[in-house]
Amino acid sequence: MTELPAGATVSGIVPDARHPGTVRLEVAGKVLLTVPVTALDRLQVTVGSLLEPRVFQELCQSADAEAAYRSALACLGRRPFSRRDLARRLVMRGHPPGAADQAVERAESVGLVNDETYARHFVQTRSARGRGPMRLRRELAIMGVASAIIDRVLAEEAEEADPGVVRTLARKRASQLEGVERQDRIRRVVAFLARRGYAGSEVRKVVREVVSHSQ
Numbered sequence: 001m002t003e004l005p006a007g008a009t010v011s012g013i014v015p016d017a018r019h020p021g022t023v024r025l026e027v028a029g030k031v032l033l034t035v036p037v038t039a040l041d042r043l044q045v046t047v048g049s050l051l052e053p054r055v056f057q058e059l060c061q062s063a064d065a066e067a068a069y070r071s072a073l074a075c076l077g078r079r080p081f082s083r084r085d086l087a088r089r090l091v092m093r094g095h096p097p098g099a100a101d102q103a104v105e106r107a108e109s110v111g112l113v114n115d116e117t118y119a120r121h122f123v124q125t126r127s128a129r130g131r132g133p134m135r136l137r138r139e140l141a142i143m144g145v146a147s148a149i150i151d152r153v154l155a156e157e158a159e160e161a162d163p164g165v166v167r168t169l170a171r172k173r174a175s176q177l178e179g180v181e182r183q184d185r186i187r188r189v190v191a192f193l194a195r196r197g198y199a200g201s202e203v204r205k206v207v208r209e210v211v212s213h214s215q
Helices: 037-043 053-076 083-092 097-109 115-127 133-142 147-157 163-175 182-196 201-213
Strands: 010-015 022-027 030-036
Touching: 022 037, 030 037, 030 053, 037 053, 053 083, 053 097, 083 097, 115 133, 115 147, 133 147, 133 182, 163 182, 163 201, 182 201
Parallel strands: none
Antiparallel strands: 010 022, 022 030
């Protein structure tokens, strides 16, 4: 946290043109903190105010939250994030956990973070890469998405075990195992599909058919 100079008095409050709604708080003509203007209004800080320790601490917390929010915007400009994953990313970037949580809540309040939207995008893009429902469910859970949201999105976006996708993946893997004994080949193809998130009796049936036809 920025150290509070002894007897610090606010010498200037300058709007930050790059970030509307924020101001640069100056002490002795130098920028001390960049904070939301709402924080100054709430704490009744004006030019000439003496920065008491309690007020200064709250301003620092507001500055941390503002910096975390800017980082959140940068992250979200590249791809969607779940709430938990975005908070984790912000902490990894050096933002205090409390500031990261505030930034995520703020992003969610303006519609920039939505776990259901994130889950839908995740399922659509990963399904296209051959990942099955079981793997998608595990990965979304790791990202902190609620099970109810996962269930709903998978029901709408992913086939439980699309035979066409499974067959294509099974053929590709089976072709890489030419010369392997039939039962071992089946076992290894089934294991490969399980890692992709496809499992169950229908999957095993497709694998047996693919292996039998490839011999």
